[in-house]
Amino acid sequence: MPSARSTSSQAFTRARRILVGGVNSPVRAFAAVKGRPPFITRGKGAHLTDQDGRRYLDYVMSWGPLIHGHAPAGLTRALTAAAAKGTSFGAPTILETTLAEHVCALIPSIEKLRFVNSGTEATMSAIRVARAATKRDKILKFKGCYHGHTDSLLVDAGSGALTLGIPSSPGVPKGVASDTLVANYNDLDSVKHLFRTHRQQIAAVIVEPIAGNMGVVLPASGFLEGLRELCNQNDSLLIFDEVISGFRVSKGGAQSLLDVHPDLTCLGKIIGGGLPVGAYGGAAEFMSLVAPMGEVYQAGTLSGNPLAMTAGLWSLKRLSNVLYRRLSRMSGRLTTGLTKAAKDSGVDVQVNSAGSLLTPFFTAKPVNDYHSAVGANTKKYAAFFHAMLGQGIYPPPSQFEAWFLSGAHTDQDVEHTIKASQKAMRAAKRA
């Protein structure tokens, strides 16, 4: 943690006078782990540097987008060239079509798509399409899944909402919230029950096919297949929120890895290569309902702007099986290393991982849903976190978030992290 006299600390004090909580997205404020966040001046590869000149090995990677690391030289050059030609026209460019063609080639369930500026916009718009397509109002989501901060999805939500203990936000109208039904992740019976009690009323089921926002939670075998079947039986749409898992767990996202295919897919994070981008898409039948083809209205002043499209294209073009194999190998090694470090210190930890995502949960019990996730000991996580930060390693400042590896991380980085975790686990043991 930066000392009270450090410039990061001064920066936080100054920020808190004028920015809500000193930040523009809640988890950044370190509320869950206490302490004050380092203020970052630059990122390069797998590392961050803060205002005090301290260097950190980064496992947040801007919460997922930076699969190729911070500021890859080629991307910086591409962005500079794009910026020189103009940052936004409010008129079509061929870059949008090219990126869309790339996305559709990687994720075949997407026949047509629309670019937006964030994951939140993507899920919000996908839900609107599903409601219009089915002429129904209710949607079904899962406890602990996070789909951005749109009203109808801020019910029993994960990520920062879960971290701060406000999974169902004040300010969401009762009427809106009552159209959101909540089931338990990995529990098909809870879904069947809701389909029975709200017959012909559910427009869509929205799910993170690999959950990343209550920490990493994997879908149990048959869970996603069961959702697909229930949606088919009830004429509801299945929406995969692949804002994290898309291009992360494989080139084609969780849907290609697990071979279950949704009607609509929401994308974000990696698709923008570190710039603000989201997208939603799916079967042409549904996407054709969106204006100007159809009457479902959705628009964006900066949507598809050339800088964002350039960063997305650069990033997607560099996804390769070699990269995914490397990421899996490093995350496998980190999973084993963290598990062993915990065991050696006598701390109960379960590490869940999927490709380059992982979460060490400080609990003795397997974590497979919201209930088991919140059983984790957040005090121990906080102690672990600060002991890691003190050794120049930056894990997510919350128990309920995923760690992200990137192509810029190396085997040596991972070994260094495991070594540091031995000391950090001892700190957790004492907490």
Ligand SMILES: *Cc1c(COP(=O)(O)O)cnc(C)c1O
């Ligand atoms: C991050 C995230 C979102 C929201 O994306 P923003 O770009 O932050 O609005 C939605 N769904 C999932 C699964 C996410 O991880």
